[in-house]
Amino acid sequence: MSIDTIQEYVPIILKGFWITVRLFLWSLIFSTVAGFILALMRISSVAILRWISGLIGWLFRGIPLLLILFYAFFALPEISRSLMFDPFWAAVVGLSIWTAAYQSEAIRSGIIAVEKGQFEASEALGMTKRHYMRRIVIPQSIRITVPPFIGNAINTMKQTSLAAVITVPEMTLLARQIISEDFKVAEPLLALAFIYLVLTTLLLMVQLGLERIFRLKV
Amino acid sequence: MASLVSVKGLKMSFGDLEILKGIDLEVRRGEVLSIIGPSGSGKTTILRCLNLLERPTGGQIDIDGQNLCNEDSDGQMEYATKRNLREIRKGIGLVFQQFNLFPHMTALENIVEAPMAVNNVDRSTAVEAARDLLESVGLAKWADHYPLQMSGGQQQRVAIARALAMEPAVMLFDEVTSAVDPELVGEILLVMRHLAEQGMTMLVVTHEMNFAADVSDRVLFMDNGVVVEEGPATQVLGAPQNARTRGFLRAVRDRAPMDEEQQ
Numbered sequence: 001m002s003i004d005t006i007q008e009y010v011p012i013i014l015k016g017f018w019i020t021v022r023l024f025l026w027s028l029i030f031s032t033v034a035g036f037i038l039a040l041m042r043i044s045s046v047a048i049l050r051w052i053s054g055l056i057g058w059l060f061r062g063i064p065l066l067l068i069l070f071y072a073f074f075a076l077p078e079i080s081r082s083l084m085f086d087p088f089w090a091a092v093v094g095l096s097i098w099t100a101a102y103q104s105e106a107i108r109s110g111i112i113a114v115e116k117g118q119f120e121a122s123e124a125l126g127m128t129k130r131h132y133m134r135r136i137v138i139p140q141s142i143r144i145t146v147p148p149f150i151g152n153a154i155n156t157m158k159q160t161s162l163a164a165v166i167t168v169p170e171m172t173l174l175a176r177q178i179i180s181e182d183f184k185v186a187e188p189l190l191a192l193a194f195i196y197l198v199l200t201t202l203l204l205m206v207q208l209g210l211e212r213i214f215r216l217k218v
Numbered sequence: 219m220a221s222l223v224s225v226k227g228l229k230m231s232f233g234d235l236e237i238l239k240g241i242d243l244e245v246r247r248g249e250v251l252s253i254i255g256p257s258g259s260g261k262t263t264i265l266r267c268l269n270l271l272e273r274p275t276g277g278q279i280d281i282d283g284q285n286l287c288n289e290d291s292d293g294q295m296e297y298a299t300k301r302n303l304r305e306i307r308k309g310i311g312l313v314f315q316q317f318n319l320f321p322h323m324t325a326l327e328n329i330v331e332a333p334m335a336v337n338n339v340d341r342s343t344a345v346e347a348a349r350d351l352l353e354s355v356g357l358a359k360w361a362d363h364y365p366l367q368m369s370g371g372q373q374q375r376v377a378i379a380r381a382l383a384m385e386p387a388v389m390l391f392d393e394v395t396s397a398v399d400p401e402l403v404g405e406i407l408l409v410m411r412h413l414a415e416q417g418m419t420m421l422v423v424t425h426e427m428n429f430a431a432d433v434s435d436r437v438l439f440m441d442n443g444v445v446v447e448e449g450p451a452t453q454v455l456g457a458p459q460n461a462r463t464r465g466f467l468r469a470v471r472d473r474a475p476m477d478e479e480q481q
Contacts, residue, residue: 115318117314117316117318118318118320120271120318121312121314121318121319123271123307124269124310124312124381125331125332125336125380125381125384126304126305126308126384127304127331127332127335127336131335131336135331135335136320136331139322140320140321140322216321216322216364216366217364217366218364218366218367
């Protein structure tokens with residue numbers, strides 16, 4: 001094993017870099033929107049909404065992501081031809097639903113951590129629930145939500161590697177191709193690990209930035 | 219003169235625990251009523267019932283001619299609808315023991331939020347009114363500070379200004395000096411004294427006996443969920459008729475423990 005070979009493999013694997021990044025970003029966007037809706041449903045006063053949200057969370061946190069990806073790619077088209085996605089979008093669907101189940105918990109925990117007095121002060125001033133959720137509660141919940149939210153995002157970033165098994169040509173798939181062509185294992189895997197580390201480190205820096213932005217002014 | 223606040227037979231229970239056992243009270247327009255009593259006597263619960271932050275389990279409440287809740291002939295409670303309740307709450311200013319300012323907003327933003335959102339006041343009018351209010355509570359220079367940058371006394375004065383910005387008909391004060399350092403109590407009481415002098419109708423739950431004596435028109439002493447004694451401030455605080463009132467006042471003034479049987 002040599003540093004030179006590792007350096008040689010990095011640019012080859014980087015050809016899958018943008019696919020990994022796009023997989024991650026689309027999944028992050030969809031899962032954030034869906035997670036937010038699921039979180040609001042979970043704290044709704046309407047029982048059926050709470051129930052549906054709880055069921056979705058229980059289901060997609062309770063089964064392996066690999067299974068969800070298989071299902072999105074191989075099984076959905078059997079249900080309806082309109083649900084046939086190319087591998088990339090099938091992976092986005094699976095990753096998004098799986099991540100949303102976790103993000104909804106991160107977002108919900110932020111909302112319920114806002115002090116009861118904030119709700120009471122808002123109601124005593126005659127504000128509608130819609131207004132004080134938007135202006136008072138959710139802005140304060142973001143500060144609490146950021147760390148678990150980024151934690152989930154980092155997980156999703158790493159789990160994009162599972163898309164390789166449904167033939168998405170992202171970085172892990174390219175690394176596996178190198179292994180089967182060059183019969184070298186350590187170098188391509190180290191190169192791959194290095195790139196993932198760079199990406200997850202960037203996310204940790206985003207977390208520090210967000211924590212600074214939403215810090216309460218003391 | 220008609221009552222601004224009218225409470226009849228107010229009852230409140232949490233599960234099996236009966237907090238209020240049938241409270242009657244009336245507050246006339248421009249009157250200051252102080253509610254005193256040992257902790258756990260139900261003082262705070264009365265205030266919270268007055269804008270339905272707690273839902274009473276019995277009795278009737280009317281404020282400024284609007285009905286918050288009443289009990290029908292079968293003992294079933296009827297509460298104001300959500301929409302009516304928001305309408306009624308506009309006219310009731312509530313100041314909390316813990317301030318409950320919005321920590322992500324400056325003092326000024328705290329004050330203008332509700333007038334703009336609830337009363338559709340335009341921003342420049344709301345800001346102008348808020349600056350006047352901040353000046354009246356002695357915080358003109360603190361408009362752009364965040365709550366956590368202020369002392370407890372300052373925060374509570376902002377909270378009073380925030381409630382006043384809705385131009386309420388009655389102000390409710392829930393032990394508003396209990397969470398601040400002793401040397402900062404005076405600045406809050408001064409603001410409340412000015413308010414009383416300007417004719418504001420006030421219900422004040424307090425442990426500040428001197429304030430109750432100086433500022434209130436009437437004082438109500440309660441214990442164990444019932445009103446024990448009620449009357450002009452000079453009478454209830456100066457020459458209390460009831461043994462429990464006397465015991466409580468002695469305990470507060472001398473910082474002596476209350477007699478077991480009086481607790």
